Amino acid sequence: MLEKFSLKGKVALVTGGGRGLGKGIALGLAGAGADVVVAARSADELAETAKELKDLGTDSASYQLDMLNVTEIRNMVDWVAEKYGTLDILVNGAGINVRKPTVEMTEADWDRVLGVNLKGVFFASQAAAKVMLQKGKGRIINVASLSAIMGIPTIVPYCSSKGGLVQMTKGMAVEWAPKINVNAIGPGYFRTAMTEELFQREGWEQNALRRIPQGKTGSPSDLAGAAVYLASEASDYVTGQVIYVDGGWLAC
Known part of the structure; x- marks a missing residue:
């Protein structure tokens, strides 16, 4: 049974893999035997994560890009497919958030959040799907959020992007079946660079723990x-x- 969980011989691409949740996923895939390419904006974070992946004995690499740039996204997927000869797994882990009252959100805030969290995911998935459909098999995993189904104040663009991401997951799953499995992971509250501001608020963590x-x-x-x-x-x-x-x- 354990062999069904093995990723030995598989090639995975993890966007947002330089830190936080994306890095945690990348290390997990590598631990199961996959060769993992991590992609993100920060060269320093990518270098550190790539070293940790190689220390696990995998043929891993890193790729620096801006997830707001569709051309760079397409080039990233092409680079991975050319370097490794295939692409088996795409994890759309890149994401950003802007916290401020909704009446203060700017058009630029909206465009950045939706651009990375939804548009970037769409075009990364599209590019990966072209490779996967041709080979007849593949996996796409999106990183969603509790905010996809919960109303959370001061992060309305983020909630909108994650709600849209869940529907994108379903639409792509139906369209690309049976060749590509498209699913999502919905993290709860995790302490990362993105959420550190919340954890620094007096009493916030204690209140959250009462619900978990x-x-x-x-x-x-x-x-x-x-x-x-x-x-x-x-x-x-x-x-x-x-x-x-x-x-x-969500069980409460």
């Missing part, structure tokens, strides 16, 4: 199991789904 049955917030490595499952043969009959990794938040 497991009594703790997540760490990036907590997403690795769900990612490996969705990337592997173990999930062959699973598509169009969202797996929420939230410590039980």
Whole structure:
């Protein structure tokens, strides 16, 4: 049974893989045997993550790009497919957020958040799908959020992008079946650079923990199991789904 979870011989591309949740997923995929390319904006973060991946014994690499640039996104996928001869797994982990009252949000704020979180994911998936459809098989994993189904103040563009991402996941899953499985992971509250502002607010973490049955917030490595499952043969009959990794938040 364990062989169904093996990613040995598979090539994965993880956007947003330089830090945080994307890095946690990338390390998990590499731990299961995949060769992983991490892509992000920060060269320093990419270099550090790529070294950790290689230390796991994988043929891994990094790719620097701006997820707001569609040409760079397409070039990234082409580069991976050319370097490795294939692309088996795409993890759309890149994401940004802007926290401010909705009446103060600017057009630039909206465009940045939707540009990375939705437009960037669409075109990365489109480019990857062309490779996967040709070979007859592939996996696409999107990183969604609790905010896809919850109304959260001061991050309305982010909520909009993640809600749209869930519907994008379903639409692509239906269109590209049975060749490509498209699913999403919905993280709960994880302490990362993106959420550090929340954790610094007096009393915020204590209030959040009261809602989480497991009594703790997540760490990036907590997403690795769900990612490996969705990337592997173990999930062959699973598509169009969202797996929420939230410590039980949505069960309350």
